[in-house]
Amino acid sequence: MSAEPRQPNQAFSLERTGAVLIKEFIQLTRDRITYALILAVPVIQMLLFGYAINTDPRHLPTAILVQENSVFARSVVSGIANSSYFDINHQVRNAAELDELVRTGQVQFAITIPGDFTRRVVRGDRAQILVEADATDPTATGSALAALAQLPREALRRDLTGAVAPPADPEQPFEIVVHRRYNPENITAYNIVPGLLGIVLTLTLVMMTAIGVTREQERGTMESLLATPVQPLEVMIGKLAPFVIVGMIQTALILIIGRVLFGVPMAGGWPGLILGTTLFIIGSLGLGFLISTLTRTQLQAMQLSVFYLLPSILLSGFMFPFRGMPDWAQWLGTLIPVTHFLRIVRGALLKGQGFADMGPSLLALAVFVCAVAALALARYRTTLD
């Protein structure tokens, strides 16, 4: 009756391989989020990070304090501005203002041209200008400081001809004194360890909650849960609270290891650090919860978490200098909570910033928490619709 089947090849059959292959392709296109991410991830990440990341940051905000009004001082200032590494956007009148700008992180560099600059240059008497760099991120300041080495030779070349007597050393009419503040030894770990705190918290907390809630949906326990009188806020708080403790433990571990093994300074700023960490942990958990309301499977939740994690690593100033990025990327970066958290952690540990200095970053995190919680609660359904 039945036709004799073709004798299949037991060892390897292209047909069978093809059957599996076709099935995989079909399944891939069925999962719309995965499909979208497969296409979106390379394109978005390439465009975003290809253009945004720059390890040779230029146009860094610089404050300048000029204590004498002279031709030489103006030449030095324009020499600095022409290097393209420094954007002089603050002219201050006293050292206190200068210090404030560096401490709050509004400028990367603070340059002081002293009142006796011209006199000393002319007399060949060790004329100096002082460059203070916010060296919390050594990568951000490295190339700019290297470029300054050229300045003494070039800046006064035209002014030091003719009437003015030649200085003692025409190659080096003045010297530049560099103070690397907050990280005088240029230790990368000082910058990376506090940054890691933000990345580790994001990685574990966003992912754990995103997966934790979708797991209930996948296993069907969510249906049983919804059939009970439990309210959305109760589920949210109940599910997230344990992870607040997980986040706190991780924070303590990273800080202790950072201190003991890497000698990361802890300049103070504890109240701001504690508040900032709490806000960041709650916000990250809320975000994970929000992701879980947008996805159906644990795999999708995982993928969306990674999609969020990548810019958190690359655009937040964790891996590459924030100020090295073009304006649009910096603007995108300020939308990422990790960016603000990193500023708080680095500000506290390395600079000992107080509440007031961290104000804008703390405010940004508070907005993040409120927005994410509101969205998550709005998305969470007490029904299966």
Added chain:
Amino acid sequence: MTVAIDAQGLNKSFGGRRVVKDFSIRVDEGRITGFLGPNGSGKTTTLRMLCGLLTPDSGTGTALGFDIISESWEIKRRTGYMTQKFSLYEDLTVEENLQFSARIRSLDRIGERVADALEQLGLAERRKQLAGTLSGGWKQRLALAVATLHEPQLLLLDEPTAGVDPQARRTFWDEIHTLAARGLTVLVSTHYMDEAERCHDIAYIAYGELLARGTAEEVIAGAKLATWRGEGPGVDRLAGELLRDPAVEMAAPFGLALHVSGGDADRLERALAPYQRSPFRWARTEPTLEDVFIHLMSRVPDNFQ
């Protein structure tokens, strides 16, 4: 007798597909009502709408006297719901699952209730075992215990005995009848005819529409179906041939016998006349519930194609 469930004109669509159409039902308190119907007929969706898990697109209804749309919280408090899939926490122990259910429903005397439930279940010795490692029958009994721990007034069971052995099913149904005897209203969806016959009432749903309602006897009588039973070697292979006659609405083998049914008894008899010969023996018989359901289903155009 008090009405436990009273719903009128419920509708629900998913992605443009109408899963439940103008569904109305009344269920008296203390009755066990079986929801029967083919897969995808809207049984689960209807159960979910009645306990507030889904919002109907239109229609109104009350369960236990509360509005199913605006007062679903009150319904949830008084309802036990057992989902189709085992949906307890597999990585919690038997005892922890019961405790969780008791706490989330703000019950008093939690320790006592959990201990009683474990005792009744016969799981006292296994209370430290992870729920995921229980066998199918035990999982189902645990799920029932969890769904009834808060002494609900309404119990919704969605295919509770799928994949459970006959003995466990019998025990399960004994428990359901015990609960109903205490005044609990039970709505249970099932595919098993023997279970349908264990229900006080039946509601037959196909493709979102309620096609038959009443006790098993009423449903059978209401179908006005004539059925003949044929026996003899090879009779079960006649089905395809017989179905070509429009008078034959259904011809289904039952083991070695063949059940042939049709709405018009006289025409059916004429259709069978050519086969009234050796080796076949034919006899008029009472249609079974299954005959009636297959008959009902064949009259509804399948809108899922």
